[in-house]
Amino acid sequence: MKTSGGSDAAKRRAGESAAEAATDGDVVGLGTGSTAAHAIRRLGDRVDAGLDVRGVPTSFASRELAAEEGIPRLDLSEAVGPDGPGIDIAIDGADQVATGGEAGDALVSGGELIKGGGAAHAREKLVDAAADRFLVVVDPSKESPRLDRSLPIEVLPAGRTAVAAAVREAGGEPTLRRADRKDGPVVTDNGNLVLDCAFGEITDPAALSTTLSATPGVVEHGLFVGLADEVHVGTASGVRVDEV
Numbered sequence: 001m002k003t004s005g006g007s008d009a010a011k012r013r014a015g016e017s018a019a020e021a022a023t024d025g026d027v028v029g030l031g032t033g034s035t036a037a038h039a040i041r042r043l044g045d046r047v048d049a050g051l052d053v054r055g056v057p058t059s060f061a062s063r064e065l066a067a068e069e070g071i072p073r074l075d076l077s078e079a080v081g082p083d084g085p086g087i088d089i090a091i092d093g094a095d096q097v098a099t100g101g102e103a104g105d106a107l108v109s110g111g112e113l114i115k116g117g118g119a120a121h122a123r124e125k126l127v128d129a130a131a132d133r134f135l136v137v138v139d140p141s142k143e144s145p146r147l148d149r150s151l152p153i154e155v156l157p158a159g160r161t162a163v164a165a166a167v168r169e170a171g172g173e174p175t176l177r178r179a180d181r182k183d184g185p186v187v188t189d190n191g192n193l194v195l196d197c198a199f200g201e202i203t204d205p206a207a208l209s210t211t212l213s214a215t216p217g218v219v220e221h222g223l224f225v226g227l228a229d230e231v232h233v234g235t236a237s238g239v240r241v242d243e244v
């Protein structure tokens with residue numbers, strides 16, 4: 001699994017802390033990224049020790065890791081629906097977490113997220129939104145009073161230029177995400193492309209989320225508003241848990 005910046009020890013503390021929240025019988029959403037991977041490994045250890053849980057992976061990578069760790073798995077389509085067990089908790093990382101405060105004329109309440117650094121945010125949002133409790137796991141480098149990182153938007157390949165124009169109209173500057181080890185663009189697990197969009201400081205995440213969701217060609221964007229329930233922040237010496 002790819003790693004991002006930040007201290008790996010702090011990410012491990014955050015991930016392991018959230019993994020302790022799973023209890024017998026739970027269906028657990030398994031996030032993507034280097035911090036969520038620590039949670040999946042810890043869950044794997046707990047399954048070895050007898051914990052009875054099933055995981056709902058959010059990506060090819062989290063599915064592979066869960067399989068390696070011996071965690072029984074369930075598809076989202078099996079978990080959610082009239083006959084499904086639902087998802088009790090989801091554990092997932094983030095590229096940025098708003099800690100709250102004034103942003104221009106608006107007030108960011110805190111707990112809003114930017115996700116999608118690993119291009120997994122479309123399935124992550126499905127799983128995280130379906131969960132009864134969504135636990136975010138981060139190291140302190142991800143915390144910021146306001147959201148100002150580049151925002152990933154997964155787009156239908158044919159809609160790439162139309163969405164790019166809509167992003168410019170909304171005040172952002174889109175860049176097609178390119179692959180590191182192949183010529184050409186990053187292709188998501190869903191066969192789509194990703195535009196990384198620089199909006200500067202996002203003063204009203206809820207409004208931007210609504211605008212982007214209503215744009216034809218947008219499969220999913222990485223703004224997660226009103227979804228997080230707890231933020232587990234791994235620090236140099238322990239873990240801080242913030243209720244949202």
Ligand SMILES: O=C[C@H](O)[C@H](O)[C@H](O)COP(=O)(O)O
Nearest residue numbers: 033034035093116117118120
């Ligand atoms: O698409 C990827 C996900 O949204 C990740 O959860 C996010 O990029 C954070 O990853 P990491 O924990 O590696 O920084």
